[in-house]
Amino acid sequence: MATQGYSHLVEISEADRRLTIFRLREGKKELYTQIDIPNVVWDEASDEMKGFCRLLGENILLDSPQARKLLQT
Numbered sequence: 001m002a003t004q005g006y007s008h009l010v011e012i013s014e015a016d017r018r019l020t021i022f023r024l025r026e027g028k029k030e031l032y033t034q035i036d037i038p039n040v041v042w043d044e045a046s047d048e049m050k051g052f053c054r055l056l057g058e059n060i061l062l063d064s065p066q067a068r069k070l071l072q073t
């Protein structure tokens with residue numbers, strides 16, 4: 001049986017300094033994960049921001065059946 005694909009939606013709340021990732025499947029929005037955005041200045045904390053960006057990308061890639069399929073070949 002083929003794995004059903006879905007898309008991801010990334011929303012950022014400025015008020016909460018929080019990034020939320022949702023799965024979009026068959027017109028429905030499903031919470032996948034949330035992470036606080038570091039309270040730093042990008043240019044002054046490049047290592048912390050690189051880690052944040054890496055975590056964001058890993059979350060999306062590891063959750064994506066399509067990406068996992070492509071990365072296994």
